[in-house]
């Protein structure tokens with residue numbers, strides 16, 4: 127009787143797993159749309175998004191950001207990117223599957239909104255809400271057609287089955303913030319050979 131009960135429990139557990147998102151069986155890291163290509167933002171324009179709204183799999187957690195459409199300015203990958211300042215500093219996050227104790231490397235392309243008063247645009251990468259990397263980008267001399275993206279990376283060790291990755295502006299530069307695109311997460315250390323910092 128005990129054995130039968132154990133069997134039934136196992137089947138029930140498997141049934142629950144089958145009902146979970148199919149992503150549960152996918153690769154160990156699963157950042158979705160790190161290029162901000164979905165949804166499609168207005169061409170030659172952008173969508174202004176506030177805290178509580180989403181950009182595909184990304185959530186806007188605080189402040190406001192602009193989801194930049196094709197043609198508005200150069201993207202680092204694909205057509206679209208994100209200005210982490212909408213009306214002011216904002217923050218976007220995505221929770222990914224991780225394995226506790228494993229090392230992961232986040233790489234991303236960084237630039238800044240070249241409009242307004244050119245100069246430094248600043249922000250940070252947060253892992254589970256903790257500041258893991260401050261970044262800055264100088265937009266001096268940059269244009270919408272030549273954004274001057276640079277590759278950056280940051281490495282973290284996961285502490286749980288999920289990890290929340292966030293990019294936040296710390297830039298008190300009004301509507302002109304740091305710009306990110308082409309976010310990738312790979313297991314292991316320092317896999318981005320072209321990245322600096």
Ligand SMILES: [Ca+2]
Pocket residue numbers: 160161162163201202203204205206207307308
């Ligand atoms: Ca993109």
